[in-house]
Amino acid sequence: MTMVEAATVAEATGIPTTNMISIVMFSGTADKFIPLGVLAQAGAAMGMDVEVFVTGFALMAFTKQPKEPQFPAEFAAMAPALMQGMQANNVASWDTMLRQAKELGAKVHVCSMMSGVMGLKLEDYNDLVDDVVGAATFLETARGGETFFI
Amino acid sequence: MTMVEAATVAEATGIPTTNMISIVMFSGTADKFIPLGVLAQAGAAMGMDVEVFVTGFALMAFTKQPKEPQFPAEFAAMAPALMQGMQANNVASWDTMLRQAKELGAKVHVCSMMSGVMGLKLEDYNDLVDDVVGAATFLETARGGETFFI
Amino acid sequence: MTMVEAATVAEATGIPTTNMISIVMFSGTADKFIPLGVLAQAGAAMGMDVEVFVTGFALMAFTKQPKEPQFPAEFAAMAPALMQGMQANNVASWDTMLRQAKELGAKVHVCSMMSGVMGLKLEDYNDLVDDVVGAATFLETARGGETFFI
Numbered sequence: 001m002t003m004v005e006a007a008t009v010a011e012a013t014g015i016p017t018t019n020m021i022s023i024v025m026f027s028g029t030a031d032k033f034i035p036l037g038v039l040a041q042a043g044a045a046m047g048m049d050v051e052v053f054v055t056g057f058a059l060m061a062f063t064k065q066p067k068e069p070q071f072p073a074e075f076a077a078m079a080p081a082l083m084q085g086m087q088a089n090n091v092a093s094w095d096t097m098l099r100q101a102k103e104l105g106a107k108v109h110v111c112s113m114m115s116g117v118m119g120l121k122l123e124d125y126n127d128l129v130d131d132v133v134g135a136a137t138f139l140e141t142a143r144g145g146e147t148f149f150i
Numbered sequence: 151m152t153m154v155e156a157a158t159v160a161e162a163t164g165i166p167t168t169n170m171i172s173i174v175m176f177s178g179t180a181d182k183f184i185p186l187g188v189l190a191q192a193g194a195a196m197g198m199d200v201e202v203f204v205t206g207f208a209l210m211a212f213t214k215q216p217k218e219p220q221f222p223a224e225f226a227a228m229a230p231a232l233m234q235g236m237q238a239n240n241v242a243s244w245d246t247m248l249r250q251a252k253e254l255g256a257k258v259h260v261c262s263m264m265s266g267v268m269g270l271k272l273e274d275y276n277d278l279v280d281d282v283v284g285a286a287t288f289l290e291t292a293r294g295g296e297t298f299f300i
Numbered sequence: 301m302t303m304v305e306a307a308t309v310a311e312a313t314g315i316p317t318t319n320m321i322s323i324v325m326f327s328g329t330a331d332k333f334i335p336l337g338v339l340a341q342a343g344a345a346m347g348m349d350v351e352v353f354v355t356g357f358a359l360m361a362f363t364k365q366p367k368e369p370q371f372p373a374e375f376a377a378m379a380p381a382l383m384q385g386m387q388a389n390n391v392a393s394w395d396t397m398l399r400q401a402k403e404l405g406a407k408v409h410v411c412s413m414m415s416g417v418m419g420l421k422l423e424d425y426n427d428l429v430d431d432v433v434g435a436a437t438f439l440e441t442a443r444g445g446e447t448f449f450i
Binding site for chain 2: 046078146
């Protein structure tokens with residue numbers, strides 16, 4: 001939906017429509033990276049602005065030597081079937097999906113506060129990361145869009 | 151709030167109002183199903199459009215032979231008191247609340263990608279499920295509403 | 301952004317802008333309280349309305365004898381480094397950030413249903429809590445704002 005179309009729909013219905021999704025990527029378990037990839041890729045493919053703000057333990061998956069995220073203990077028994085099913089269905093990995101989203105314009109911001117806490121600088125992050133920003137900058141960017149706290 | 155009322159408020163204040171909530175039900179631990187039921191039921195009772203998109207490990211609670219979700223390890227010790235308190239307060243189970251929401255118009259969509267990964271087809275799901283859709287369809291539906299990623 | 305500015309931007313672009321964030325604080329693990337404090341404090345400092353709805357196991361951190369939240373098992377090994385990094389960077393504790401947000405107008409509501417289930421009344425909560433409300437009241441308040449389910 002273009003901005004003009006959004007304006008037309010909003011005017012006709014009074015129900016606002018938006019063309020942005022913002023994702024706070026906080027949880028660092030392996031399962032949560034799948035919806036990050038899927039939502040970012042689907043949103044970007046639909047022409048939406050996609051803004052990702054990475055913070056918390058999820059930061060560790062965006063460094064040059066990323067930590068392999070672990071599945072939560074409650075679902076560890078189901079993880080092998082999930083991973084096999086994803087391979088059998090040719091589902092791309094979360095970082096491949098996020099790279100596709102970025103080629104379509106998605107932006108990945110990393111939390112400045114949490115970077116400081118973890119002793120990480122912009123040069124410590126891999127090519128998925130666009131910049132290091134504060135929470136206020138992210139909230140300003142996210143105004144009016146759908147938000148997903150993952 | 152009707153669409154006309156929403157339009158009036160939006161016009162008067164410049165602050166958009168919406169009449170839709172969309173819930174991505176991803177986490178599969180037992181505690182997270184309670185806010186799914188509560189938000190869906192409350193939203194539907196208020197006359198809001200309620201759109202639920204079930205994915206991840208949460209899918210397994212919507213099959214014809216559903217898996218009983220487990221409480222997270224961190225809160226396992228508190229789970230019995232919680233369950234007793236819910237019974238003592240006559241709080242409906244999450245699926246009863248979701249059924250009430252559906253009687254008021256809520257829709258429950260299941261993620262096509264994750265269904266494929268888990269080897270599940272529409273006929274494998276129980277009567278809580280309306281259809282199997284992709285993430286893009288869900289994002290299109292969710293535009294302009296409040297979103298909750300549970 | 302003032303309401304007038306929001307109206308101007310909305311009119312010019314058709315993309316709604318909002319001046320409210322609402323946070324459902326459900327998860328009760330220690331890590332999740334950090335984004336509660338950060339988002340509430342940043343939003344309030346930006347002049348946004350900040351509405352927090354506390355429910356689930358997170359309730360136990362808002363009582364007069366609050367339970368110390370635990371880190372999730374998957375990240376327990378990283379917790380000491382996180383806590384040391386927060387001290388070294390002079391990052392305020394989550395409740396200090398939430399108090400700063402409240403001084404700027406943020407409101408903290410506690411879920412009436414979950415309070416009943418846990419046998420808690422308004423007088424059992426500490427000074428962080430403004431009132432005890434139902435989910436419908438919260439959804440009504442949250443209309444049109446960005447929502448974060450933590």
